[in-house]
Amino acid sequence: MRVEHPKPRWTDRFLLLDLFEGLKTTFYELFQPKVTVRYPEERLEPADRFRGMFKFSYDRCIACKLCAQACPIDIIYIDVHDEQREVDGKMKKLKVLDRYDIDVKRCMFCALCEEACPTKPKSIWLTTKTYELASYDRNDLYFNMQELEYWDERPRYTGLPEENAPTQLEGQKMLTGGHE
Amino acid sequence: MFDVHEMEINFGPQHPSTHGVLRVLLSVDGERIINAKPVIGYLHRGTEKLFEHMAYPQCVPHTDRMDYVASATNNLGFVEAVEKLMGVTAQIPKRAQLMRVILSELQRISSHLLWLATHAIDIGAMTPFFYCFREREQILDLFENYCGARLTLNCMRIGGMPDDLPPGWLDDLEEFTGKFDAAVDEYESLLTNNRIWKRRTVGIGVISPEEAIEWGVTGPPLRGSGVNWDLRKALPYECYSELDFEVPLGINGDTYDRYLCRMAEMRQSNRILKQCIPMINATPAGDIKAKISRVVRPPEGEVYHSIESPKGELGYYIIADGKSTNAYRCHVRPPSFVNLQALPAMAKGHLVADLVALIGTIDIVLGEVDR
Numbered sequence: 138m139r140v141e142h143p144k145p146r147w148t149d150r151f152l153l154l155d156l157f158e159g160l161k162t163t164f165y166e167l168f169q170p171k172v173t174v175r176y177p178e179e180r181l182e183p184a185d186r187f188r189g190m191f192k193f194s195y196d197r198c199i200a201c202k203l204c205a206q207a208c209p210i211d212i213i214y215i216d217v218h219d220e221q222r223e224v225d226g227k228m229k230k231l232k233v234l235d236r237y238d239i240d241v242k243r244c245m246f247c248a249l250c251e252e253a254c255p256t257k258p259k260s261i262w263l264t265t266k267t268y269e270l271a272s273y274d275r276n277d278l279y280f281n282m283q284e285l286e287y288w289d290e291r292p293r294y295t296g297l298p299e300e301n302a303p304t305q306l307e308g309q310k311m312l313t314g315g316h317e
Numbered sequence: 318m319f320d321v322h323e324m325e326i327n328f329g330p331q332h333p334s335t336h337g338v339l340r341v342l343l344s345v346d347g348e349r350i351i352n353a354k355p356v357i358g359y360l361h362r363g364t365e366k367l368f369e370h371m372a373y374p375q376c377v378p379h380t381d382r383m384d385y386v387a388s389a390t391n392n393l394g395f396v397e398a399v400e401k402l403m404g405v406t407a408q409i410p411k412r413a414q415l416m417r418v419i420l421s422e423l424q425r426i427s428s429h430l431l432w433l434a435t436h437a438i439d440i441g442a443m444t445p446f447f448y449c450f451r452e453r454e455q456i457l458d459l460f461e462n463y464c465g466a467r468l469t470l471n472c473m474r475i476g477g478m479p480d481d482l483p484p485g486w487l488d489d490l491e492e493f494t495g496k497f498d499a500a501v502d503e504y505e506s507l508l509t510n511n512r513i514w515k516r517r518t519v520g521i522g523v524i525s526p527e528e529a530i531e532w533g534v535t536g537p538p539l540r541g542s543g544v545n546w547d548l549r550k551a552l553p554y555e556c557y558s559e560l561d562f563e564v565p566l567g568i569n570g571d572t573y574d575r576y577l578c579r580m581a582e583m584r585q586s587n588r589i590l591k592q593c594i595p596m597i598n599a600t601p602a603g604d605i606k607a608k609i610s611r612v613v614r615p616p617e618g619e620v621y622h623s624i625e626s627p628k629g630e631l632g633y634y635i636i637a638d639g640k641s642t643n644a645y646r647c648h649v650r651p652p653s654f655v656n657l658q659a660l661p662a663m664a665k666g667h668l669v670a671d672l673v674a675l676i677g678t679i680d681i682v683l684g685e686v687d688r
Binding site: 138140142149153155161166183184185186187188207208209245246248249252263 | 374375448461464466469479510511513563564565566568581
């Protein structure tokens with residue numbers, strides 16, 4: 138199939154109709170509803186499968202290390218020791234998790250760890266619908282076991298000015314000590 | 318007085334119109350280009366070497382990062398190459414094949430939209446940018462609903478697909494395909510007849526069919542010159558042989574014809590998507606994975622498999638030693654890298670301002686050029 142070139146029209150010479158053809162489109166679009174969102178005041182809800190921040194469950198984890206094996210960039214660090222514990226009146230050898238750290242700043246959110254997790258429901262999952270992970274310190278993005286489970290209690294960025302926050306003028310005064 | 322004063326200047330790597338970190342070393346006589354030499358390697362990440370050190374399933378997210386505006390087709394090329402090496406290509410269920418076709422055609426539209434937006438804004442038409450990104454956003458939402466990511470999808474696995482389609486996804490897709498042809502008309506109303514657009518593109522960067530073949534150019538730059546070569550037709554993979562679509566071909570091989578080719582390709586991709594919806598409804602839900610072992614260990618051998626990515630022929634050459642779960646060697650044949658070779662031939666004799674149009678028209682992504 139050959140592409141079709143537009144046929145030359147005799148009016149193209151002097152009437153500039155070709156330019157008005159485009160202007161017609163832009164004029165029509167002027168009255169269409171807006172598709173943009175005023176972030177951060179308005180936020181869109183991510184999809185159900187959206188791969189965002191991790192969440193970990195200590196109780197569900199069986200310390201099998203499959204997630205660490207599946208990780209393409211090896212950012213999941215797991216330490217395990219064996220322990221004799223009494224379960225239902227019998228002594229059993231159990232694996233106990235000592236360390237479960239994820240270096241989230243290096244993560245590429247491929248969700249292969251979630252896919253590899255054999256427990257049901259998953260012990261590590263990314264469908265938390267959280268994507269605002271920016272931080273002033275890169276070390277804040279290294280999460281250990283407790284932080285991975287309870288990070289939602291951390292103070293979150295809201296996008297709105299804090300109450301009692303200094304205004305720009307007050308901030309300048311604080312910096313200069315009141316001097317001009 | 319009229320002798321040539323050759324001057325060497327750098328175009329890029331920080332120039333906004335080089336689409337990344339491409340540096341072109343220009344020899345110019347005033348405004349006219351005598352020679353243009355692309356200097357690459359600023360985004361080299363050693364992906365091919367990385368592939369030698371990780372298991373095959375772990376390579377898939379890394380393929381996303383090569384052509385980062387068309388990650389679904391990158392995934393497709395890699396997983397198909399490994400499947401071919403393992404000899405399980407015939408076992409892939411129909412539903413998984415159709416899902417792959419749908420995702421790669423959506424990705425083709427999305428990549429072409431991004432190309433059109435940036436190409437037009439480089440040349441000076443700002444309006445198409447906003448309209449293109451509006452439709453591209455809808456495609457990214459479809460990706461997000463399917464696999465959870467918008468850009469680096471990681472949406473294919475060796476032997477099938479990771480997940481079945483979520484409920485209502487096909488309805489969203491149908492709504493999108495219904496509206497998309499009108500959207501392409503809208504972009505064309507802004508550009509196709511526009512005299513400024515024509516002055517900037519007609520007759521710029523003409524490449525003859527023979528030259529294009531000699532340079533190894535593939536994809537829309539090759540078809541813009543009128544060579545009928547589309548891997549979806551020439552060497553059909555997945556279920557492209559069952560689908561009805563045409564390959565748009567240019568006439569003059571200039572920037573304008575390549576533009577028309579890509580616009581027609583978007584319409585053809587939409588046509589494929591429309592055909593896929595009833596076909597995928599006829600397949601049983603949940604049948605998305607071939608029965609292969611969890612540990613991917615292909616037999617000893619080598620394979621070259623190529624697919625038609627939005628930018629051209631994307632090939633993977635994999636050597637397996639038969640013992641380990643990672644490739645002995647993996648070479649990627651990226652379309653951008655090969656198409657970029659034709660830039661000096663295309664740019665010779667044109668003005669510096671046209672170089673921006675030429676870099677736009679070959680549609681390069683530097684992540685793929687440098688790997």
